[in-house]
Amino acid sequence: MTASSLPYRVRVVSSYIYEKEDSAPYSTMGRQNRWVVGFVSAITRLKSGLRDFDLQFQRIPPTREELTQLLARYREEGVRVLIIPGTDSVVRVAEVNRDIPVVYFGAHPENNGMELLGHPNITGVRLNLPLIWSYENFSLLKSVVPDLERVYFPLNLSSEFAFPNVKKNYELSRAKKEGFWITSPSSHVGYRSVAFMAERLGVGYHEGPYATLEELQAGLDTMKAERSALIGFNDTVLSGRAVKALLEYSRARRVPLFWVNNAAIIKQAGVADFSSDFEAVGRLVGRMCLSILRDGKPVSEVPFENDPGQKLTLNLPGCQELGFSIPPEVRARFDEVAS
Numbered sequence: 001m002t003a004s005s006l007p008y009r010v011r012v013v014s015s016y017i018y019e020k021e022d023s024a025p026y027s028t029m030g031r032q033n034r035w036v037v038g039f040v041s042a043i044t045r046l047k048s049g050l051r052d053f054d055l056q057f058q059r060i061p062p063t064r065e066e067l068t069q070l071l072a073r074y075r076e077e078g079v080r081v082l083i084i085p086g087t088d089s090v091v092r093v094a095e096v097n098r099d100i101p102v103v104y105f106g107a108h109p110e111n112n113g114m115e116l117l118g119h120p121n122i123t124g125v126r127l128n129l130p131l132i133w134s135y136e137n138f139s140l141l142k143s144v145v146p147d148l149e150r151v152y153f154p155l156n157l158s159s160e161f162a163f164p165n166v167k168k169n170y171e172l173s174r175a176k177k178e179g180f181w182i183t184s185p186s187s188h189v190g191y192r193s194v195a196f197m198a199e200r201l202g203v204g205y206h207e208g209p210y211a212t213l214e215e216l217q218a219g220l221d222t223m224k225a226e227r228s229a230l231i232g233f234n235d236t237v238l239s240g241r242a243v244k245a246l247l248e249y250s251r252a253r254r255v256p257l258f259w260v261n262n263a264a265i266i267k268q269a270g271v272a273d274f275s276s277d278f279e280a281v282g283r284l285v286g287r288m289c290l291s292i293l294r295d296g297k298p299v300s301e302v303p304f305e306n307d308p309g310q311k312l313t314l315n316l317p318g319c320q321e322l323g324f325s326i327p328p329e330v331r332a333r334f335d336e337v338a339s
Contacts, residue, residue, distance in 0.1 A: 007054040008293040009078050013070075013093065014085040015238055017059040035085065035105070038282025039289075046290055060089050068096045075100065081289055084124075087113055088238065091160040094119055101299045103288050105281050107261075110191055112163040123302045125284050130310040131231070131260045131274035137312070138197045141229060143330045144271055144319060145256050149227040150204040152181065154219065155190065156242060157211045159235035166190035170209045180219035181206040213241045220245065225253040232259040232270075256322055263313040267338050271318045277309035284308060311335045 016033075043049060061067045071093075074082070079100060084090040087106030091113055094102075104124035108114055109132070116122055130137050142148045157167060173188035182188050184195035184205040191207065198205035206223075210216040223230075230250060236242050247269045250257040257270035266273035284305045291297045314334040319326050331337050 006052050008052055008080060008289075009054045010056075010081045010083060010289065010293075011074055011079050012055065012057045012083045012085070013060050014089045015060050016086050016089070016234070017057050033085070034278040035282035035285065038279035038284075039083075039286040040282075041279075042283040042286030043290060046287065048290060048294065060092060064092075064096060067092060071097050071100065081292055083285060083289065086234070087116075088160040088235065090116060090122065090124070094122060097121070101292050103285055103292070103302075105285060109161065110166075110193060112166065113160070117304060121299045123288060123299050123304055125281050125305045126307060127261075127276045127281070128307040128310070129233075129260050129274075130276060130312065131258065132191070132194045132197065135197055135200060137274055137310075139201055140272065140274075140312075140330070140333060141258060142201055142203070143333070144314075144324060144326060145227075145229055146324075147227050148203055148229055150206060150224060151198055151229050151231055152206045152208060152223055153191070153194065153231045153233075154208045154210060154216055154236065154242070154246065155233070156235040156238055157209050159238050161233070161235045162209065167209075180210075180215070180222055181208050183207075210242075213239065213245060216242055217245055220249045223249075223253075223255070225255050229256045229258060232257060232262070232265065234261050237262065237265075254322055256319075256324070263311070263336070266313060266315050266318070269318065271315055271322065271324070272334070273313040273315075275311050275313065276307055277311045280308035313338060 040050060061070055082093065082100050082102045084093055084102055084104035087108065090102065090104040090106055094116060099121060102122040104122065105127055107127040107129045109129060132138065141151065155162065169188050169190055173182050184199065189195050189207055195205040208219045210219060230246060232246055236246065243265065246257065249255065250269055259266050259270060259273045261275045263273040263275055288302050291302045292299065312334045313336045314331060316326065316337050316339045
């Protein structure tokens, strides 16, 4: 098979692939996500198009054995590139794949998981997690919620974002039986840079690792809801029931909910989302795929790309429901104001 063979057999494999009829607010992360729009625009601009692609979407299997079988089938089918949205997914794939070229996009909080950069057949776009990458963004929490005193970060231990060093630190904390929330300046905080930003903002920082829905719900019951905010990351959507629990808690206790990289959740229930510009990410992914598929470049000659930008979304009705009046100068700091 030559570099110019058509159609290009490409598979999108991710934990974030959902069926079209799925009504969950995070279901748009898969086929309907803006990165796909950017991908199509990039390959079109580069004088290609979807007609040149055999492009299929596949939710990543739950076990290593099933994933190994899936990749074996892809090899038999002649799949030439895997596009993998999400660090959780690419870490899983990297453990069992050494030959099919991979283009992924995902974040590396605290620079965890950086060994992917040395993997011989992986390249991609490194995302920044806009809320916690920039103090200017992080300070928007208090611009939206002026009396904010505490922020709570639930963290899903079933996600690959619970990197081994972070998970071990959590185990040490749990052994002390000091409760669900790990509060800065505890040495058991997993994401210290976020704790430092919270300290700079003048708010308390609480990290809550959970392995089960029951653990999460019990932890939420111990929150001080008044003058507090919940922060959601996309590791949460790996357990759909956990997302539902956060949404229900936010509504019932009137706790403002912020999210990172999932505006669809915030538009349903919450106040603000801090996302990468996924359409711009998709354009980079499209260009990188064509470099491999059409131009015949080895992955090693397709360098990693930096996050191309951010898109911040404010849910104005959600803010008003909680009694927050958002000044025009604060609204102006968001790229989209949902009304």
